[in-house]
Amino acid sequence: MLAEVLKSDITRLDVDAIVNAANRSLLGGGGVDGAIHRAAGPGLLEECGKFGHCDTGKAVITKAYNLPCRHVIHTPGSVWRGGGNGEAELLKSCYMSCLSLACDYELETIAFPSISTGIYGFPLREASHIAVFTVFSWNKDFPRKVIFVTFSEEATEIYREVLSRFNVR
Numbered sequence: 001m002l003a004e005v006l007k008s009d010i011t012r013l014d015v016d017a018i019v020n021a022a023n024r025s026l027l028g029g030g031g032v033d034g035a036i037h038r039a040a041g042p043g044l045l046e047e048c049g050k051f052g053h054c055d056t057g058k059a060v061i062t063k064a065y066n067l068p069c070r071h072v073i074h075t076p077g078s079v080w081r082g083g084g085n086g087e088a089e090l091l092k093s094c095y096m097s098c099l100s101l102a103c104d105y106e107l108e109t110i111a112f113p114s115i116s117t118g119i120y121g122f123p124l125r126e127a128s129h130i131a132v133f134t135v136f137s138w139n140k141d142f143p144r145k146v147i148f149v150t151f152s153e154e155a156t157e158i159y160r161e162v163l164s165r166f167n168v169r
């Protein structure tokens with residue numbers, strides 16, 4: 001698996017799929033979800049509305065409308081409630097569900113934001129471990145490359161450090 005950390009606005013990336021840290025209604029929200037819907041335009045909301053709902057840790061795939069990428073994979077993140085409520089398992093499941101869709105659609109490159117580490121309050125370091133560990137445990141043919149998209153200096157440093165333990169740049 002090729003992997004890299006990129007500090008960027010995820011809506012600008014020209015990749016096969018970007019992941020949206022969504023909520024269960026799939027009707028848009030703040031943070032990266034709001035940015036993705038604003039950049040994609042109203043078609044995205046309309047398509048999301050057809051699903052009605054998505055459970056935490058699961059994922060759905062849509063077209064990308066006005067975004068430069070090809071698809072958006074929406075996964076409702078794990079809400080941090082102190083750490084003893086299955087939060088880690090649910091966050092891992094978010095990554096697995098997205099990777100599984102990328103595999104089904106034979107997507108080469110997928111870009112993840114740091115799911116759950118904004119409004120949902122998941123500690124950044126623990127979330128980055130789960131993200132990187134889950135991606136490197138994935139041993140199917142697709143995706144071939146994962147981009148961990150960070151939005152702050154702090155997140156960029158943490159992800160770079162965690163990724164360096166897997167001996168990749």
Ligand code: ADP
Nearest residue numbers: 009010021031032035077116117118119120151
């Ligand atoms: P959640 O509700 O899952 O916590 P947020 O959107 O609040 O989702 O935050 C998830 C992460 O996405 C945070 O680390 C935040 O800094 C980051 N983020 C916010 N906007 C963008 C963006 N445009 N591109 C990439 N990452 C973003």
